[in-house]
Amino acid sequence: MSITVETYPSLREAARAMRESTWYLGGGTLLMRGVNYGAQGFDRIVRTTDAAMREIHPEGGGIRLGAGVRMAQVMAHPDLAFLAPVARSVGGPAVRNMATVGGNLFARSPFGDFTTALLALDASVQMAEGPALPLESFLSGRDRQRGIVASVLVPRPSQGAFRFAKVTRTRPKGASVMCIAAHLPGGGRITNARVAFGAMGATPLRAKAAETALEGAGPDAGGIQRALDVCLQGLDPQDDAIASAWYRREVAPVHLRRLLLGEER
Ligand SMILES: Cc1cc2nc3c(=O)[nH]c(=O)nc-3n(C[C@H](O)[C@H](O)[C@H](O)COP(=O)(O)OP(=O)(O)OC[C@H]3O[C@@H](n4cnc5c(N)ncnc54)[C@H](O)[C@@H]3O)c2cc1C
Structure with a gap:
């Protein structure tokens, strides 16, 4: 079966397209591997080039990471030194250049290392449509989640905590x-x-x-x-x-x- 990849310039348009049952493409390290191995049951994949998905910026006492932020970006960001060892532990260099924060939220065990760190830090998840959720609630309903994760807000830990x-x-x-x-x-x-x-x-x-x-x-x-x-x-x-x-x-x-x-x- 052929699969269509639909690219939208804005998160809003991509979120609208995702209301019909389909899959979102982050870095594709898991999703495209599934496609290559013959994953069945879908013929559309949605992605967005919205720059907000790749942004990292301070917000209140924390740091907001766009869901499309890659592990390599986390490792290189001066405000994210506390998360750099976590990002560095995900796969090898090629995977880290593609693997996103949003995709890691959906990665099945034994993957999900970055998400484990976010859970200990009491992060929250902002969907493109709908309210923010504590990460713990998001994870407990993960298999029923619909829509696109837009960003994650990570409280900044005190030095050495x-x-x-x-x-x-x-x-x-x-x-x-x-x-x-x-x-x-x-x-x-x-x-x-x-x-x-x-x-x-x-x-x-x-x-x-x-x-x-x-x-x-x-x-x-x-x-x-x-x-x-x-x-x-x-x-x-x-x-x-x-x-x-x-x-x-x-x-x-x-x-x-x-x-x-x-x-x-
Ligand atoms: C060789 C190899 C080694 C790996 N090593 C590790 C490792 O050491 N640790 C680890 O934790 N993981 C590892 N992984 C798994 C994976 O690379 C990471 O978990 C990565 O963060 C997944 O992100 P992605 O952007 O590539 O996800 P994708 O493949 O793009 O997507 C994965 C799933 O998440 C969904 N998704 C992605 N982004 C969003 C979004 N913004 N909103 C809604 N749904 C979304 C997709 O629809 C799909 O269902 C490895 C994978 C490979 C192939």
Whole structure:
């Protein structure tokens, strides 16, 4: 079956075209791979050249990233140093030159490393049509989402409060056994921590039991132990070609421990 790619100069026109069931083209690293492998059931793909989709700019206490921003753009932007290691962990250079922030929101496990970081940072998602959604709500309804993601608003973490680790079998560019992102505001005792795991469920997931256990804890081995004991609650890892669900469960507390103690490479 032939597929038509429709290119619109504005996001508004593209969003209108997307009201009919179809697919949106970001960088195409997943979508076009699917097409090349014979994905069935659609004959139209929509894209837009709207420059707003590629913009990065400060907004309030955060930074707004257009959904079409590429990983390589994130790595090069002076305001996004805290996210540069996350973007650098996505695939190899060719993938990073194409892979977008918007496409990563839809990437299936074990992909979605960038989204895991955004979840720990409490980002929100702005659709081209409709209200902004907390990323967590967006992810829980992801398979029912219709329309185009226009941008993501990322709260800026205070210096040193954000941590990210990706566990892979092949460095530097393997897919995740898991990735973990944590936002640990404050210097001494931990308060309002957010911890997110990638490749430990169908979408990136928060480890809410661990977050609760970290409240008021000291940032040392004794203080974080309770969080390690409960960190698997609510996670649902799957078997895949990268690792078994069993292995993922076994090593998750080990890697979370290293991340929280600042020992993760
Ligand atoms: C060799 C290889 C290595 C990879 N390594 C990693 C890795 O290490 N980590 C990782 O996280 N991912 C990895 N990926 C997966 C992928 O490259 C990234 O997740 C990337 O961010 C997906 O973005 P994209 O723009 O290419 O998405 P696309 O392929 O363009 O789209 C993917 C899906 O998202 C939808 N979509 C895209 N943008 C929007 C939007 N703005 N609004 C609504 N829907 C949208 C599309 O319709 C499609 O369903 C890898 C892929 C390959 C091929």
